[in-house]
Amino acid sequence: xxxxxxxxxxxxxxxxxxxxxxxxxxxxxxxxxxxxxxxxxxxxxxxxxxxxxxxxxxxxxxxxxxxxxxxxxxxxxxxxxxxxxxxxxxxxxxxxxxxxxxxxxxxxxxxxxxxxxxxxxxxxxxxxxxxxxxxxxxxxxxxxxxxxxxxxxxxxxxxxxxxxxxxxxxxxxxxxxxxx
Numbered sequence: 791x792x793x794x795x796x797x798x799x800x801x802x803x804x805x806x807x808x809x810x811x812x813x814x815x816x817x818x819x820x821x822x823x824x825x826x827x828x829x830x831x832x833x834x835x836x837x838x839x840x841x842x843x844x845x846x847x848x849x850x851x852x853x854x855x856x857x858x859x860x861x862x863x864x865x866x867x868x869x870x871x872x873x874x875x876x877x878x879x880x881x882x883x884x885x886x887x888x889x890x891x892x893x894x895x896x897x898x899x900x901x902x903x904x905x906x907x908x909x910x911x912x913x914x915x916x917x918x919x920x921x922x923x924x925x926x927x928x929x930x931x932x933x934x935x936x937x938x939x940x941x942x943x944x945x946x947x948x949x950x951x952x953x954x955x956x957x958x959x960x961x962x963x964x965x966x967x968x969x970x
Contacts, residue, residue: 797914797954800835801930802921804843804851806946820847822854827947830968831855834949837919841865841910848921851947859921864910867923868903869894890937900940904929914954927964934959 805820805828822828832855842848842859843866852859884892893899907929911920920926924944930952931939942964944950951962 795915795954796956798837798917799911799914799930799952799954800837800917800919801927801950801952802831802835802851802919803924803927803944803946803948803950804845804847804921805854807847817846820850822850824947826970827968828854831947831949832857834966835919835921837917839914839916840919840921842921843867843923843926845923848923852921855921857919857921859919862910864906865920865922865926868900868925869898886937886940889940890932900925900928900932900937904932908933911952912954931961931964934961 805822805824808819808821811818828851835855835857840852840857840859841862842852842857844861844863845866848865849861890900890904893902903925907926911930911933927944927948927950928939928942930950931942934952945965945967947968949966950964951966953960953962
């Protein structure tokens with residue numbers, strides 16, 4: 791795949807979950823009540839194309855901003871397997887590489903998820919707005935910084951921007967939030 795063409799990815803994390811917890815692949819609702827943050831984010835997502843995870847929380851966030859996105863199944867959040875039901879255990883001290891490779895029981899590792907997400911992102915041309923998940927944002931960041939992407943905080947309704955130049959991916963901003 792030729793990757794010399796420039797691309798700009800405007801990646802927004804969906805609105806907060808209506809019920810707290812680790813959602814992963816569970817199709818849970820979003821709380822789209824923060825109109826100011828949604829309006830700010832909508833203004834930041836000026837793009838030629840709009841893509842979204844098909845997750846309910848992402849579709850609701852798109853609806854709240856007035857977007858009719860192309861739904862891309864590969865953009866789904868990481869499958870955390872049994873952790874989605876039982877909660878994530880304390881994994882102790884793991885290096886970014888070991889954490890990225892760790893696969894929850896009946897789930898997928900960050901590396902598995904990144905292998906699913908990154909080809910879609912690498913196929914982007916021009917400016918693309920993406921409404922997805924924290925894991926999707928970190929998979930995008932990993933194209934520029936590797937497994938250390940797992941250390942980034944990704945808040946709901948935040949914006950992360952990556953730009954592809956002929957030499958590879960560069961990070962313009964991470965976790966930008968609405969003023970106030």
